[in-house]
Amino acid sequence: MKMTTLTLGSIPLLALLILRCPAFGADPDAKQIDGFKDTQMLPGGKWHVHDPDRPQPAVVTPGASFSQSAPPPSDAELLFNGTDLSKWQNSHGGDATWKVLDGYMEVTPGGGIRTRGKWADFQLHVEWASPSPATGTSQGRGNSGILINGLYEVQVLDSYEAKTYPDGQAAAIYGQSPPLVNACKPPGEWQTYDIIFESPRWDNKGELVKKACATVLHNGVVVQNHYQFIGCTDGISSVVPWQSLSKYSAPHPPEVFIELQEHGANPVRYRNIWIRHLGESDAQP
Numbered sequence: 001m002k003m004t005t006l007t008l009g010s011i012p013l014l015a016l017l018i019l020r021c022p023a024f025g026a027d028p029d030a031k032q033i034d035g036f037k038d039t040q041m042l043p044g045g046k047w048h049v050h051d052p053d054r055p056q057p058a059v060v061t062p063g064a065s066f067s068q069s070a071p072p073p074s075d076a077e078l079l080f081n082g083t084d085l086s087k088w089q090n091s092h093g094g095d096a097t098w099k100v101l102d103g104y105m106e107v108t109p110g111g112g113i114r115t116r117g118k119w120a121d122f123q124l125h126v127e128w129a130s131p132s133p134a135t136g137t138s139q140g141r142g143n144s145g146i147l148i149n150g151l152y153e154v155q156v157l158d159s160y161e162a163k164t165y166p167d168g169q170a171a172a173i174y175g176q177s178p179p180l181v182n183a184c185k186p187p188g189e190w191q192t193y194d195i196i197f198e199s200p201r202w203d204n205k206g207e208l209v210k211k212a213c214a215t216v217l218h219n220g221v222v223v224q225n226h227y228q229f230i231g232c233t234d235g236i237s238s239v240v241p242w243q244s245l246s247k248y249s250a251p252h253p254p255e256v257f258i259e260l261q262e263h264g265a266n267p268v269r270y271r272n273i274w275i276r277h278l279g280e281s282d283a284q285p
Contacts, residue, residue: 034138035165040245042167042176043230049175049243050165057166057223060181066220067192068127072274076125079115079258080105080273088113104129104271107144112262114150120254121278124195129269130158132188136266138164142187144268145174145236148197149256151249152212153233154224156193156261156268160184171218175234176246179216179223190271191219196278200229202251211248236261 035052047054072078079087082103088096096113099106130142142158152173159170159182166178171193185191194217201210216224232249235242239249260270 033163033165035168036243039243042245047167049234049245050168052165054166054178056163057169057179057182060183060221062183062185062219062221066217067125067194068190069272070125070192072125073276076123076274076276077117078274079117080270082271085113087116089116090114104269106270107260107262107266107268109262109265112147112259114147114257114259115275116257118253118255118257119275119277120256121198122196122275123278124193124197124258124275125273126193126195126270127190127272128156128193129190130156130160130187131267132186134158134160134162134187137162139168140264140266142268143261143263143266145261145263146193146195147233147236147259147261148212149252150237150259151232151239151252151256152197152214152229153236153261154193154195154214154216158184158187160186171216171223173214173224173227173229173233174236176230177224177227179218180225181221181223183218183221183223185219193218198278199254199256200248200252201254206251208248208251 033052036050037048039049041048085096085098085100085105090096090113091111098108098113126146134141141162144156146154146156155168155170155172155174157170167175169178169182170184171179196215198213200208200212203209212229213226214224215226231246232239234240234244234246240246
């Protein structure tokens, strides 16, 4: 190898090389995490909405199976049995037209689909799989969502060995609460959400007296523990624009629909969806 002697005139060039070369500082394996630092602060004053500096949830490897292909209990309503979309509609009340084959439905362009029925407080079972092979990064990687009444979202995203702002990763209460841990399976594998949701309540004066609340198990791992929504999810309705701080809408009935989000035509798959009303312990059958 030919040796070259650097002179004083070479110093600017050397400085440039130091700044641009990973060996002189930045970790070459570090990946920039998408997010925003100019958004409002979440309650507590520590993190911005969609803050990339918020700590990434610890990774937990879930068990091989938990509730995959779990048959519905006797008091549950089967919302998707793998063959038809008769219990679903588009946002205008027309028939749902997502692709159905081989026991699952697949997101197609043209908008989300929502249930024809409504429930107040419920237990929801959903199985989903992100596209394989994985494509895209951050929020462009297998993005969908479980939208409750078009106002409250549990995020669906491929977060397996893939980072984004923590309040936007898989199983986050989008824009509010990251999951307690990252329990994602690899792309293409079937994953489960078991969601227990309680609707918000308002009194006859229109005052909020009970916040919406959700407990979420992702592949059998508790990732949201009786989380109380600070308001509606940003970016999924006109109530709260994207990147804005959550707030509650005008009062709505406790009975709400379930929507599966179409986001950028990501071909996320769903199967085995069922729901059961949460009754009271002393209610008569």
